[in-house]
Amino acid sequence: MLEVKLHDIGEGMTEGEVIHYLVKIGDSVKTDQPLVEVQTDKMVAELTSPCTGIVKEICIAVGETIQVGTSLLVIEKMGVANTEQRVKVNTKQTAEQKAVSLIGQEGKLLLNPYKRVLAAPYTRKIARDNNIKIEDVPASDPSGKVTEEDVYSFLNENQQSEKSINEVYLEPSSQKNPDEIPFKGIRKKIAEKMTKSLFTIPHVTHFDEVNMTNLFKMREELKDSSESVSVPAFLIKALVISLKEFPIFNAELDEKNSRILLKKNYHIGIATNTESGLIVPVIHDVDMKSIKQINKDVKELTAKAIAGTLQPFEMKNSTFTVSNVGPLGSTGATPIINYPETALIAFHKTKKQPIINERDEIVIGHIMTLSMAFDHRVADGATAVAFTNRFASLIEQPHKLIMEMI
Incomplete structure (x- = not known):
């Protein structure tokens, strides 16, 4: 046995x-x-x-x-x-048994050796959470694999049918009680970690603004040359350069042994919103990667996080975390640090607004707000301001960012 x-x-x-x-x-x-x-x-x-x-x-x-x-x-x-x-x-x-699907021009049979519907674990979870048998869900993919979209489509169809029936037959007194959401799994673990962070670390949040105008201009120029790179890739690269100059924010407090550990690696966590909750995939050794590679890693890891297909090593050993909430419309926040890290930075919405340029002219610029939460046991406000000032200088004058990589 x-x-x-x-x-x-x-x-x-x-x-x-x-x-x-x-x-x-x-x-x-x-x-x-x-x-x-x-x-x-x-x-x-x-x-x-x-x-x-x-x-x-x-x-x-x-x-x-x-x-x-x-x-x-x-x-x-x-x-x-x-x-x-x-x-x-x-x-x-x-x-x-019936083959799961037909593939190839010759109609080759693709058999399922374990006699169960092909679906990712996260897709199965969605089905179970909605009391759906995965075997009842029609697969839209030719391979026979049931996707998240298939489950949601099946759920929506059933809900519409149920709604129609209820409208005809149900009296007000027979309506269902409000739904309940189980407080367990990833949601519960997030709560436990956030509680530990908030009640262990004395949080201080520093707010600042960054002029993105020149970076946007350079990005458009690169896009014209078929070198399209997303803005977060530039931001992450600028952060790592700044962290090297301010290593106190790429650190971990070891209270038991009364020491602050300055990390030699630069592993950046990317806070990602998913159906299951907040997931933080990690880009490892960012200091050794080009902006193009960082851009590629961000896209791939974010897609995996949303699909629920991240591997364990892709979520380990982050030393600093980034939260890019601007695309969601955020204008400010007081983020909670990803324990046991020392700091976290959140990028908020970029707005067009009047600014005064170097020639004292009023022009329209692109201004992004950021909020940086840090552990006040490890660092002070003045150091946080100096850190974000250095970061802002690299973004506002992107030629400096390029020179730092030469």
Whole structure:
């Protein structure tokens, strides 16, 4: 017998919530076949079978939160002879089923070896949260894979049908009670981390403005030369240059040993809004990357965060966090630091407004507001002002930013 235990799947996790089993007692499983979905504080992860065998016991009920090292299932390992016989039986059964999809010009059959609907863990979670059987959702993708859009489309159709029925048949007294949202999973972990940060770190927020006019102009020029790069990539590069000059903000306070650790690596967390809550993917070694590479990393990691497909290493070891809330319409905030970091900077909406240029002329400029939260145990207000001044100088005069990279 082999026990399948919850193991640390990244960033020093200590616990996880069992949200869905993909097998039941008596099922035959193969090596690397998905067995169970577990919700950590960062993502939904699938745990796979370490061997070929038969599921003999399921130890933990769905909905329970367990510690790393706890046994989830027990599998009876199969010998070589039994394995060969079982594989032949499963192959025959699977061949008789309807293929998941047809691909290629010859109509080649693509079979699902585990006899379950193809869908990402996050898509399955959306379906479960809305009491939808994933098997009932039609797949729009030719491969047969059910996507988030398929689930939402199915949900909307059902809600419209239910609404029509209720309007005809339901009396006011029979209307449903207000909905409830379970306070668990990523939402609960976010709450725990934010509470720890706010009640551990004495937060101070410094506000400032940055003239984006010249950067916008340079970006347009680059766009004309087929070198399109998003504004956040420039901002992140300028931040790292500034952090090198003000390393106190790329640090961590070690209270136990009475020391401040100045980090030698520059790993920038990108606060990302997703359906599950706030996720912070991390761009590693930003100081060693070009603006084009940073731009590429931001786009890829943001897309993964929204899709729920980030890998554990893509969410580890951030030393400073950025929150770009300007596109959402934000004009200001007092952000909470991503514990145990020392500071976080939020970029807010950029507005067109009158400014006075170097020739004392009133012109229209592009002004962005920012808010920087920092740990007052580690740094002081004057240092924060000097830091944002340096950052602003690199953005307002982007040729300085380019020169720093030569």
